[in-house]
Amino acid sequence: MRRSASGGSLASLRDRNRGQIVAELRTAGRLSRAELARRTGLSRSTVSTLVAELQARGLVGEREVDGAGPQGGRPPVLLGLERTAGAVLGIDFGKRHVRVIVVDLAHAVLADLERPMATEQSATEGFDAAVDLTEQALAEAGVAPGELIGAGMGVPGPIESASGEVGSSAILPGWVGVQPTDELQRRLELPVATANDANLGALAELTWGAGRDVADFLYVKVASGIGGGLVLGGELYTGAGGIAGEIGHTMVDEHGAVCRCGNRGCLETVASTRAIVDLLEPARGERLAIEQAVALARGGDRASQRVIGDAARAIGVVVAQVCNILNPAKVIVGGDLSAAGDVLLDPLRDEVSRHAVPAAGGRVEIVPGVLGRRAEVLGAAALVLRDVDGFSFERAGEAQQQAG
Amino acid sequence: MRRSASGGSLASLRDRNRGQIVAELRTAGRLSRAELARRTGLSRSTVSTLVAELQARGLVGEREVDGAGPQGGRPPVLLGLERTAGAVLGIDFGKRHVRVIVVDLAHAVLADLERPMATEQSATEGFDAAVDLTEQALAEAGVAPGELIGAGMGVPGPIESASGEVGSSAILPGWVGVQPTDELQRRLELPVATANDANLGALAELTWGAGRDVADFLYVKVASGIGGGLVLGGELYTGAGGIAGEIGHTMVDEHGAVCRCGNRGCLETVASTRAIVDLLEPARGERLAIEQAVALARGGDRASQRVIGDAARAIGVVVAQVCNILNPAKVIVGGDLSAAGDVLLDPLRDEVSRHAVPAAGGRVEIVPGVLGRRAEVLGAAALVLRDVDGFSFERAGEAQQQAG
DNA sequence: GTGGTTCCGTTGCTCTCCGCACAAACCCGG
């Protein structure tokens, strides 16, 4: 889906510049032509012609001036991305839910639907639900199927880039070996991009959340499993084989429990929400939901605080290693457990500063994600929006024709 | 030193295309215009005009045809980078040596000098020796100082990008806190780029060695210390603060020895060459050089094999973690210990396949570096060559004038 | 020698961006 971009032709240059304008408009919301020229470094006349093209395509429209201009002078005509320019679909397959959102090209969420599922859903059940939810969401958003440019999908496990299959360390066994991209592409008749949930969380925080101005960060998702997503140099990094970020399977205890990945003592076996409720079960005589455990910990319950704190310390040791290896500017913690706030983050920060070399561990900011349970599905949409950002004019035209 | 590159102007487009031609010529050695057109995707006429410009500048010249062309037809005129176009300096400050090389823009080594130093050299002593060696090397290479485009430098410790200072986990205490880039820039009156030794090893293997066709790999340098360098997406990655790759300070033993970084049980305390000779000392009654220990191991000595194997396993555990996190295509092992060959690599591979998730650990190739002790200084030169690769025409002119 | 093939340079042609000039739309002071 990503275009070559290194093409040396004149057309590619214009594409890049046009894409830059779209990108600026997306991040800033509304801008005048003059402001666009300043930001992109292009001349005002070039910006004018590019904007005219985008207007002719219906991608950009003029907006009301709300705030007064900074000083005297001709008031600027503000421009913004047009809602009718198209929309993208985000689909997230979680452990016990399917969630679908519709987002327009200006990054505004038009619809957001979630359906709880029986545990351990199979891939087929998931796809059925997704297609169903998509129809509902489109209706709610007032978007015709033809206006869709593409769909992004999050699956509960790593995607091996060579085969396009879900890898063996997926949370849901029913998904291992399926090729979700092809499958959904067939069902929706749309271009589909796929990534695993943790990578999408990272992408979402990069696009909308705590990583907006950060070029290099680690996103950690602590839920039933523990996953990681990397943003390096402002781009999602998935490694040579597409599965980078698997921090949940770092060994933290040589003789620990056997993990579903086949090894022993993985971080996930001691610090996932599953491990936490397991540990709390005998003491409380019942199996809590992780939300209850988090609430107890925040309310002062010693046992819950201790168990979550221990998990945090284990995660902190691994995060410290990542800091040594990658020296990120930020670590963003998401997933169900991040609701625990400082009960989780304080001991995590402690361990990072203890185990990372000072220059790496001392500088890194460790913060909670700001998108909550919406992170993955937003990231799925962002997966497509990213590609559209620097998009080729021709390509966008084709896509609209093809879709319409 | 790196230029903006995102400029939207026509000149920037031409710069990019010209840089692409230079890059192709550098990697391939000799190419015809037609072949350049095929490789870059540019039209033959465009390639012709660009080559004409480069010829006018004296950067490119025609070469003899050596191998016969593939088939009948007019024989191609081969082009190559001109030796007189300029040269770059590579300077490596090791623990007990200073090494200087002169490399031309076609990546040919014109001179290579090394001077052993007393242990624990100070930064000032090092710089004195470097300047001295530089004069000798230039004489030997037949390169006038004015022909130099820039110098790359490797220092025995991490460089913090914010301050430009050598970080606290440097091997040589006399270097901590100095700003080597500024210092050398003053002394040589040349643009200077700096990185730490492990990063340079990675860059060298990327440019000349085992990482030539690999976009994502980890370079591990096992010597008195253990360092790492990352190549991600075909570029050296140094993280937000410039110190990425510090795999030597991953904790492998909670209650291990205190490391010079201040933590306990770092990989470096159990698997560096220093640790290896420490372990062998009581058994052999003498303190071996690491080269001797390696020779013994290769010759069948059980104790040496065991000690090196244990170190390899410790390294393997950490490399496995990196594989989980970054999913590289290759791991290249360099440094003094890499001379041990499979005595080192076999147990290392074992541990990686045991501790990494199968999709990451099963695919990764673990190979020795091919550049030996020359790796760092070659990388220092490559640091400058990289920047020249995509260089701006005007800038190159300025640099030559400024230098001359 | 003739035809085929490949390589290289030249010539229009189109596309793209920029600098500059100019009109438009506002504010302000007198």
Next chain:
DNA sequence: CCGGGTTTGTGCGGAGAGCAACGGAACCAC
């Protein structure tokens, strides 16, 4: 109310860049 100042948006000419096509050049095969 009116002219100066300021900022915005647009039109035009010019220069730069890349491409397709043509033709000449140099080789091989028959």
